[in-house]
Amino acid sequence: MTQIYDDINSFLIDFGNSVPASVTVNEDGSYSIFLNARISHEKRLQAYQDELRHILNHDFETANINVNDIELTAHHNKL
DSSP: OOGGGGGEEEEEEOOTTSOSEEEEEOTTSOEEEEEETTSOHHHHHHHHHHHHHHHHTTGGGOTTOOHHHHHHHHHHHHO
């Protein structure tokens, strides 16, 4: 297991009905994954995997790329 997994914090919060999950890079270089408390456990696992994929693909280090393009590429590579 790599060091990166030690630098990921997960939080269960109420996003309402908006998004299943979100990930941010923290000032110390760690990551926070926020999971929507209103979705099922199975959907939270899938959302966690999607956010983890963004971390492992270094999507936050890619300059000048639109977030929609990152999402499109991430979900296309999943197929």
